[in-house]
Amino acid sequence: MTAVAVESHAPRPGDVRRPRRSPRWAEFPLAMGMLAPSAVILGVFILYPLGRAVWLGQQRCNTFGDVCRSNGFDQYVDLFRSVEFQNALVVTAKFALLTVPLGLALGVGLAVLADKYLRGLGVFRAIFSSTVATSVAVASLMWLFLLQPSVGALANVDFFNALFPSVKDPGWLQDPGTALTAVAMSSVWANLGFTFILVTAGLQSIPKDLHEAAAVDGAGGVRRFWSVTVPMLGPTLLFVLIVLTTRAFQTYGEIDLLTDGGPKPQDSTTTITYFVYGQNSPIRSDPGLQAGSAVLLFVILLALSALQLRGIGRRIHYGD
């Protein structure tokens, strides 16, 4: 694997260029021509739908969408405060809190573990990276079979179901107390390869000198991990964090295949995205509420992105 952790393509101060001799309008037609393909796609498939969704979100429609009634934008408030949306929000936040720290910790832990000079390291690395080849459908179907409570693999390993009786009765995906954790496990597993590869690459880009110097200074392994590895991995970890958080908020496929948003009564795995698009969602047949929820998802992600961008801003100014 190559050792490119984070390419720093960010512009350096003083690097802002303006072609000297060109009057501002001279390149306008060319620029428009070059921007047009992207602009059309982004305009038609991102900006327009967003604007339209904001409008649709204050409507209630009948199932077939041919009768709609505008209720004013305070419908967003009703929707946001509704039991179902609040539940989806809590589920999504919980899911992110389960998958993101665990995913990061596992990715970093395994990468550090597999970063020493050991015989057979390549094999372990290949194993840990392997889940990157599984798509959401593949990973979820594997776990669905694994976790089936009556005839599935885990439920019929004696020591395992003695240890965790709930894997059999009622089953981790069927128990409201464990379903979200079980889905999170499959998601962490599926994302493990991604995190591992990134962190490994990040580790390899840390100059060995740093560790050696710290070791000479008397820093032990744990100390070196916190004072050398983690800071040097900063940008990689930030990136992984952003990606994992975004994925957590957009989780749909796992839910669709593993739990259908259940188990009821709490809809324990209905994430916001599943609430909008899921088969058993109560708003599935109301385009107005669907659009409204999607817009709320956007606003929430926007708020999170603002936090992330603050971090990114810092990195650009103060970071390596």
Add this chain to the structure above:
Amino acid sequence: MTKRPTVGANSRRAPGASVLAALAALALVAAACGGGESALRAGEDDPAPATAAPQTDPPDTAAPGTDASPPATTADGSVPATTQAAPVTTLAPLAQFPDCPTDALDAADGPVDVLFWHGMTNELESELIALTDAYNAGQDSVRVELQNQTSYGSTIDKFINASQSSRPDLVQLPEYTLQQFAESGTVVPVAACVEASGHDTSQFLPRTLSAYTYEGIQWSMPFNVSDPVLYYNRKVFVAAGLDPDDPPVTLEELRAVSQQIVDSGAAAFGIVIDSGPDSGGGWFIEQWFGRAGAPYADNGNGRLGPATEVLFDSATGVELLTFVQEMIDDGLAVSVGDNPDGSQSLLKMVDPDTPGAMTIGTSAALGTVIQVLGSGTFAGLTPEDIGVGPMPGPSDVPGAQVGGASLWIVADKDAAVTAGAWDYVTHLTSAQSQSSWAAGTGYVPVRVDALDLDPIKTTYADDPRFRVPYDQLQARADDITANAPVLGPQREVRVITARAVAAIIGGADVQSTLSAAVADANAAIAAYNSLN
């Protein structure tokens, strides 16, 4: 612990930490500022629960023998006699709906392509393919293409999302979509096709036709009619000292049998239940209300006029769900939860460690169950070890309402395509097709004359299990609850009841949970009615 990345060489608060903190805060804020109302009430000016319906329910028992479900014919203006004085059945004139040019097929040059969306899986799909292949091979004016949409739910979603031109020519929809699709303006009522072609429906079971009749018009063609039956493990019955030919019929018997099974140690649980919307959390409840002769919704189960409220928090509902809850509490029943595809409850019966001896499931699973057991999948369990009995319920007499799905002809297609779709429908519902279909799947043949034809004739004679859903359907007396309730947002209401049932299984108070669910369901109905 490695979950707090630091950034660069500064010592400021890590953004990772702040994002995670924000997530945690989000969860708290969400919990704190919830409005406690359902999303289905969003945008309502008046946050009060849906107003009381103008016409409320008749008493729980309808007079026996009342014939409120006449066989579907075209609306002739006659109002069926009924003991429920108000309201009068609304009758819509057939002429105002899209017509069905059944003779357009003759004028078509070359074969017409008909696209059919269905939700049949497992053995059911194989049988449907066989029927369709036979049809395509048997004539050259229509070619039917099947598209499996994986489930009824997906079929409905995709149909609704699509524009009319992206919709199929024929679609299979479950019974709970009746009102919604009848009012959608997207379909041709099959009554128009029956009338235009002079199709003879006299051999159809009247119940299957009236099940798909709304406001006096038959909207769709019954094709795969199922009802819930009891599946039980005969070996366990024998081991528990029970008569394997005498499955429980009433709820009291169900409890006693379960008790004996558990006490004898023949199986870990008496019965496997679930809380899925299309099984224990919705459909079975509707069926149980019908069995008890109690209306599930006002306005004659929604069949005399659009329902305005549901009634499942009545004494009947409380009694039924208290029974379910006690079965769970006493360790006689086990729940497999949402059971999204209906297979989980059956698989629990073959659990190697803690199986259940019985479960209630759709009769449509019978073909698949027999096929799977026949291939030796489960050691020591042959197809003969599975018994089928009527669904145990709140009365001494078995009885069930028409479930399953029907065939809907989509409007605004070429005349020849519509005619082709109708022709295919007549093939699927012909006596011979229904005979093979029922024998292969466990569905109930929709017509009497199918019973005289092989293979179902032999099957019914040799294997009484297949006959159970048929007899159960026929046993039901004709009254206002003989047919399943019709609600506008019935799918949503089933999700609401499923949630309530799951809560009750989990130990929630029965009466208050049901009342809350009724309030939610009524709000959904009110929202639906205000927009349709």
Add this chain to the structure above:
Amino acid sequence: MATEPSTAARRPKQANAHALSPARARRHFDQPVGWRLAARYALLVAISAIVLFPVYTTVVAAFKPGDKVFRNPLVPDAFTLDVFSSAWSSGNLAQYLLNSLIVAVVVTTAQVVTSVLSGYAFALLDFPGKNVCFALFVATLLVPLEATLVVNFDTIDSLGWINTYQGLAVPFLATAFGTFLVRQVFMTLPRDLRDAAAIDGVGHLGFLRHVAVPLVRPTLGALALFSFLSSWNQYLWPNLVINEDDRNTVQSGLRLLSKSNLDEPNLVMAGTVIAAIPIAVVLIVFQRQLVRGLTAGAVKG
């Protein structure tokens, strides 16, 4: 929950607190030895076993005939290839793979081309409204896919593109992310290069094609792999716009396969194995680009 919100407080001092020492430690100074080595191996093996466990059960099931699949899920007590061949034929998997491939190749190519064009315009051209345009582009990065699909479905439907490759691909032919990525790398090109080319009379398009693109090829390779994987792994969109089996992608096709063969888990597992193999091959072949591709996103920051 698995989180402890207060670890931030325990965060140690930063790396630069330790001055770099010129003294060289011995090579592999932290190579574990003795029981530490054994413990490390044990840990690696144990974790590998856990990571591989789902794969193992899948493969075991995929090779079992129907009458064995519900028994002894951990024991490969029977072996047949029939399941694979019936998954391949009845599951229509070849068609799914082909569809996914077509869509992913189209999307990848288009994303690279559109990103190069718009990235170049933002990096090397000067025109009125550039900042506003750029801000709008970047703003689209913040819009989650899920927020647009409700309306995009209607758009695609009104274009008559349900069940078509266009419907699957067109909404994803350009991304602000790609534009941003390419703009950033173009901005690192030495200014003299463009000036010299301009003096030689080379126009922007010529410069783009013959100088700029070849210079940033690694970044484009990374972008391409990133786009390919994103497209291949799309789940929600194909499930919305596809309702005919011949146009299912691998993801939506697997969903169909699993939902309509509940009684044959071995068939479904064989399907997942078949679906996973091509992407595994791609990843092995493009290992180098993979790391770049996955990290390409990091320049967002």
